[in-house]
Amino acid sequence: MTFDPIELGSFWMPRQSSTIASEIDFAWYVVYWFDVLMFFGLMIPMFYFIRRFRRRTDNDKVSSVTHSTALEIGWTVIPSILVIALFFVGLRGYLMASVAPANAMEIRTTAEMYMWTFTYPNGTTSVNELVVPKDKPVKLIMSSKDVLHSFYVPEFRVKQDVVPGTYTTLWFEANAKRDTVLLCTEYCGVGHSDMMAKVHVMEQADYNNWLETGRKPGDPILAPDELGKKLFTSRSCNTCHSLDGTRVQGPSFKGLFGKTEKFADGSSAQVDENYIRESLLEPTKKVVEGYPAVMPTYKGLLKENEIDALIAYIKTVK
Amino acid sequence: MAKVATADELGHVPETGGKNYLNQTTGIASWLTTVDHKRIGIMYLITVLVGFTLGGIFALLVRLELLTPGKTIMTAQQYNQAFTLHGAAMVFLFIIPSIPASLGNFILPIMIGAKDVAFPKLNLMSLYVFWIGAAFMLAAILSGGVDTGWTFYVPYASGVSTTSVILATFGVFVMGFSSILTGLNFIVTLHKLRAPGMTFFRMPLVLWALYATSIIQVLATPVLGITLVLLIFERAFHVGIFDPTLGGDPVLFQHFFWFYSHPAVYIMILPGMGVASEILATHSQRRIFGYKAIAFSSVAIALVSFVVWGHHMFVAGQSELSSAIFSFLTFFVAIPSGVKMFNWLGTLWGGSIKLNVPMLYGLGFLFLFAIGGLTGLFLGMVSVDLHLHDTYFVVAHFHYVMMGSTAIAFFGGLYHWWPKMTGRMYSEKLGRLAFALTFIGFNWTFFTQFILGTRGMPRRYYNYLDQFQPLHAFSTVGSWILGTGFLIMGISLLRSLKSGAPAPGDPWKGATLEWTHTASPPITENFEKPIIVTLDAYERPGQETH
Numbered sequence: 001m002t003f004d005p006i007e008l009g010s011f012w013m014p015r016q017s018s019t020i021a022s023e024i025d026f027a028w029y030v031v032y033w034f035d036v037l038m039f040f041g042l043m044i045p046m047f048y049f050i051r052r053f054r055r056r057t058d059n060d061k062v063s064s065v066t067h068s069t070a071l072e073i074g075w076t077v078i079p080s081i082l083v084i085a086l087f088f089v090g091l092r093g094y095l096m097a098s099v100a101p102a103n104a105m106e107i108r109t110t111a112e113m114y115m116w117t118f119t120y121p122n123g124t125t126s127v128n129e130l131v132v133p134k135d136k137p138v139k140l141i142m143s144s145k146d147v148l149h150s151f152y153v154p155e156f157r158v159k160q161d162v163v164p165g166t167y168t169t170l171w172f173e174a175n176a177k178r179d180t181v182l183l184c185t186e187y188c189g190v191g192h193s194d195m196m197a198k199v200h201v202m203e204q205a206d207y208n209n210w211l212e213t214g215r216k217p218g219d220p221i222l223a224p225d226e227l228g229k230k231l232f233t234s235r236s237c238n239t240c241h242s243l244d245g246t247r248v249q250g251p252s253f254k255g256l257f258g259k260t261e262k263f264a265d266g267s268s269a270q271v272d273e274n275y276i277r278e279s280l281l282e283p284t285k286k287v288v289e290g291y292p293a294v295m296p297t298y299k300g301l302l303k304e305n306e307i308d309a310l311i312a313y314i315k316t317v318k
Numbered sequence: 319m320a321k322v323a324t325a326d327e328l329g330h331v332p333e334t335g336g337k338n339y340l341n342q343t344t345g346i347a348s349w350l351t352t353v354d355h356k357r358i359g360i361m362y363l364i365t366v367l368v369g370f371t372l373g374g375i376f377a378l379l380v381r382l383e384l385l386t387p388g389k390t391i392m393t394a395q396q397y398n399q400a401f402t403l404h405g406a407a408m409v410f411l412f413i414i415p416s417i418p419a420s421l422g423n424f425i426l427p428i429m430i431g432a433k434d435v436a437f438p439k440l441n442l443m444s445l446y447v448f449w450i451g452a453a454f455m456l457a458a459i460l461s462g463g464v465d466t467g468w469t470f471y472v473p474y475a476s477g478v479s480t481t482s483v484i485l486a487t488f489g490v491f492v493m494g495f496s497s498i499l500t501g502l503n504f505i506v507t508l509h510k511l512r513a514p515g516m517t518f519f520r521m522p523l524v525l526w527a528l529y530a531t532s533i534i535q536v537l538a539t540p541v542l543g544i545t546l547v548l549l550i551f552e553r554a555f556h557v558g559i560f561d562p563t564l565g566g567d568p569v570l571f572q573h574f575f576w577f578y579s580h581p582a583v584y585i586m587i588l589p590g591m592g593v594a595s596e597i598l599a600t601h602s603q604r605r606i607f608g609y610k611a612i613a614f615s616s617v618a619i620a621l622v623s624f625v626v627w628g629h630h631m632f633v634a635g636q637s638e639l640s641s642a643i644f645s646f647l648t649f650f651v652a653i654p655s656g657v658k659m660f661n662w663l664g665t666l667w668g669g670s671i672k673l674n675v676p677m678l679y680g681l682g683f684l685f686l687f688a689i690g691g692l693t694g695l696f697l698g699m700v701s702v703d704l705h706l707h708d709t710y711f712v713v714a715h716f717h718y719v720m721m722g723s724t725a726i727a728f729f730g731g732l733y734h735w736w737p738k739m740t741g742r743m744y745s746e747k748l749g750r751l752a753f754a755l756t757f758i759g760f761n762w763t764f765f766t767q768f769i770l771g772t773r774g775m776p777r778r779y780y781n782y783l784d785q786f787q788p789l790h791a792f793s794t795v796g797s798w799i800l801g802t803g804f805l806i807m808g809i810s811l812l813r814s815l816k817s818g819a820p821a822p823g824d825p826w827k828g829a830t831l832e833w834t835h836t837a838s839p840p841i842t843e844n845f846e847k848p849i850i851v852t853l854d855a856y857e858r859p860g861q862e863t864h
Contacts, residue, residue, distance in 0.1 A: 086649065
């Protein structure tokens with residue numbers, strides 16, 4: 001999979017693509033300028049002293065001043081006040097990031113070595129691809145199937161570890177229509193750095209349409225058999241069914257449509273639209289004789305138009 | 319307030335050339351059975367330098383691999399092992415023992431006017447224990463490496479990784495005892511063996527730092543030991559403690575781990591701060607500014623260090639309340655650190671600053687620690703950490719603290735005490751060149767990583783988005799400059815052993831006992847006659863003031 005670059009919003013920061021990002025960046029810049037001032041406040045005197053008090057003879061006179069109570073109090077108390085102020089600036093953004101709005105849409109998120117699976121409120125799932133509507137708060141209910149992972153979208157400024165055995169949550173509201181990248185930021189093994197996913201932010205109507213048809217705006221409109229051809233590999237039909245008559249786990253698709261198949265229970269039937277549909281949704285009902293009954297059901301995983309597309313495609317495999 | 323000193327206070331630095339701790343006895347056996355703190359310090363020094371070299375080679379390999387996304391010179395599995403071994407070697411074989419066990423062992427008894435540490439045999443034993451632990455680590459490397467990261471997070475380390483996790487963690491467990499024993503030895507030595515007149519408030523500040531460090535070593539290391547034993551039990555016998563499939567809690571491991579490893583960060587930095595105090599006071603010929611403030615800030619850092627571990631876990635799944643509390647407490651580390659910084663600048667003010675090699679490292683420490691410390695504020699702010707956590711920003715921050723501050727202070731200390739330890743002077747020219755390359759290479763390598771991290775580049779990544787390549791390549795080039803700096807440092811020190819001019823007893827006009835009252839190198843008993851201290855720390859009789 002190829003990913004769009006993280007777009008920069010400034011020299012330092014990625015662009016702000018969520019509502020929380022401006023708050024996080026505000027805090028970042030507060031401490032940034034504080035640090036810049038402190039750094040030069042320390043280094044300018046240091047370099048000045050190095051120049052001014054450079055050793056000239058072996059018996060230079062040195063200052064006899066060894067302490068100053070007023071200075072000690074000053075440079076203890078003033079920084080204390082400043083860092084407490086920094087704490088509150090950080091706390092404000094954290095509270096905003098921690099409490100999801102009550103109307104947030106929940107997406108169930110599962111992490112495992114090395115992929116992300118998202119389950120949407122209507123049961124649709126997507127793998128390594130998170131699709132969300134723009135301008136709508138989204139809350140992720142996350143868990144891991146194996147080791148620790150961490151959900152991180154730089155353009156959203158959100159991060160949360162995904163822990164096995166417990167649910168962690170995270171929310172964001174994307175405010176820009178764009179594609180960006182989701183990264184795993186808790187080391188999880190050999191595939192850690194490839195555990196990325198695409199985040200598609202789209203208008204509510206496009207999102208609804210995607211839930212319905214699996215089509216994203218900008219996807220070309222495919223003829224049913226062309227879509228079926230794509231689904232044949234993207235839904236992994238090809239791991240068990242060949243196109244050239246080779247026997248794999250299941251019957252080959254070559255010349256399948258219209259053929260009469262004999263089933264394990266002794267009955268037989270011609271392969272037609274209804275048979276293919278039934279095999280996709282209830283694969284163990286009519287198992288072709290001589291093949292193991294290992295096909296999983298695609299109920300809920302294929303949309304109506306996708307079933308039609310697969311049927312159309314199988315018809316073309318002669 | 320010039321003060322007239324008596325002849326005895328001035329000390330009379332003994333001449334070199336006679337018997338000393340290096341030539342008193344000879345042969346390998348005389349070293350392996352020695353109870354002399356100086357020889358033990360030297361053996362620790364060699365050991366940690368080997369550890370540093372090992373960790374450094376892994377570092378260069380890691381940076382080379384990151385020159386391009388995907389495969390440059392190694393596979394993902396080899397990369398994961400390389401960064402794990404880099405981290406583990408640098409933390410456990412180098413930084414933690416570096417200053418306390420090598421330099422500290424050498425100078426601590428001398429600085430308080432003692433003949434040795436309180437328990438010389440225990441001191442030797444701690445070295446052997448360290449070697450045994452290091453042998454387990456080495457065995458882990460040779461038997462397939464480790465790929466968990468130096469943090470050994472579960473359940474990856476306990477249930478999934480197929481590498482030599484048990485050997486490595488057991489090695490760390492064993493080395494922990496060495497750390498505890500050294501800490502214990504130092505605490506007792508500082509309490510019981512100070513020479514008459516050497517009150518706590520007359521001790522050189524590095525001893526306050528080592529004292530604070532020792533307290534952390536004794537109190538925190540057992541927690542790491544227990545944690546690693548639990549991890550080994552879970553991995554070997556499937557006792558469910560951390561792994562949720564066995565009924566455990568992975569976040570619990572992180573609490574245990576950081577309860578030690580956060581204080582351990584101060585085991586690493588406090589001695590560096592102490593060494594910096596010595597270097598700055600000695601080479602500016604000045605009594606240190608704000609002695610008590612620096613001393614107490616060491617203790618304050620040690621105490622605060624025990625209650626901030628949760629800032630490693632802002633996004634780990636601990637409660638929001640915990641994160642808020644840990645963030646608040648974390649900011650209080652900044653105060654004593656800032657106080658030290660201000661007082662070091664006060665020490666430079668009105669001094670007579672000589673820009674020799676140790677002083678360059680000392681000033682380099684101030685520069686790099688300023689950046690390392692200030693960038694910690696970003697990560698302490700819990701909202702900002704949401705974005706920066708586990709990115710290269712964190713990598714850059716802790717390298718500025720661990721390497722830019724502690725390692726630079728350590729090597730500055732090495733140059734500072736080298737004449738005392740070896741009786742040889744080194745080439746100023748080579749030393750300056752080494753410093754310049756190290757300083758430039760370090761900033762080149764790691765400042766770049768602040769930019770990488772802020773832009774969203776996660777750490778521990780073998781492969782990365784193409785857009786990060788220019789910065790990664792830039793950082794990698796910096797690592798070569800840095801490596802060259804260390805190579806030249808090694809050459810300058812090794813050359814001095816062979817052809818360096820004999821060191822005078824006090825090449826720096828120092829004010830602490832190792833300069834004023836011992837030869838270079840010192841005799842086995844350190845002092846020819848018992849020491850009575852009548853001067854405050856860094857007080858230079860005869861020094862003219864205005």
